[in-house]
Amino acid sequence: MVLGAFFATAASVPWRRSLLLLPTLVLLWQLCRLLHRLWWRPRCLERELRSKGLRGTSYRFLTGDLREQGRRNKDAWSRRLPLRCHDIAPRVAPLLCDSAREHGKVSLSWFGPIPKVTIADPELAKSVLSDKSGHFEKPKFPAMWKLLANGLLNHEGEKWVKHRRLLNPAFHLEKIKCMLPEFSACCEELVGRWTESVGSSEGTHEMDIWPELKNLAGDVISRTAFGSSYLEGMKIFQLQTEQAERLITNIRRILIPGYFQT
Known part of the structure; x- marks a missing residue:
């Protein structure tokens, strides 16, 4: 016309x-x-x-809840987490926790111009996760996200069903049981490193375990997925970690029209 x-x-x-x-x-x-x-x-x-019937935040032009999420994350991370405190959810995902508390266990938020429904009801989440049709629409990630991952996380419909069917055998209970020796070996090496770092010092000893846990996850995945060539797997895992950090940094800083297209 x-x-x-x-x-x-x-x-x-x-x-x-x-x-x-x-x-x-x-x-x-x-x-x-x-x-x-x-x-x-x-x-x-x-x-x-x-x-x-969904309740949640109102849409803000272009940015959605990204700026508010960044502000709440900065505020939560600036406060020191008390020792022996296991309530880490408000520190890890403050916006999601506040949204569930203010708007209920099924709430609405915005990833830029894309609506996102957060489910905090265990039974409803179980129903969604047990779906085998692939009809539940996934959040639309930025196009650059495909540089890091392009699989079940963003597939839908028949493509999701096909990939899920291919991956299911790898997570069968009997196969996971066969991985227990590798799990045990990785944990023993971790405890051994901690014992050596503490040494014979008496009293308390403070340690940043976040990088240790990341290395443990990478070690477990490398040994179970790559077998005897797990050192090559560790290198791949480290490269993916670096790529993920750079991707998250760019997502927080870049906000231009068309950025949320897949």
Whole structure:
């Protein structure tokens, strides 16, 4: 319809002027698409979800809850976690915890212009995770996320069903039982390193165990997935960790139109 109007206009004006109209119409068309994606569609989805009874945060143009999430994360991480405190969820995911507390166990939040439904009800979450049809829509991750992972996390429909069927045998209970010796060996090496670092010192000893646990996870995955060549697996795991850190840094800093396309 727009092109028809353009050609009708071009027929009544000199050809040089019509050439100037074409970029203008293309620009207007792209602006309309952008406005629809960043404002009209999110607002329509928000009204539809709220009509179904979902409560949550309101959509903020372009950014959604990203800025608020960054602010709450910074505030939560600036406070020291008390010793012997096992309630780490408010520190790890403060926005999700606050949303569940304020809006209920099924709440609505925004990843940019993309609505995200968070389920904190164990029974409902179990129902979703046991689904074998792949009909539950996944969050739409930024296009650069595919550089890190492109699998079950973002597949849907028949493609998700196919990949899930391929992966299921690897997580069969009997196969996991066969991995127990590798699990035990990795844990024994970890405890041994801790014992050596503490030495014969008396009293308390403080240690940052986060990098140790990351190394433990990488060691376990490498030994079980790569077998005797687990050192090569550790190198791959370290490269993926570095790539994930850079990706998360870019997600927090970059926010441009079209960024949330997959």
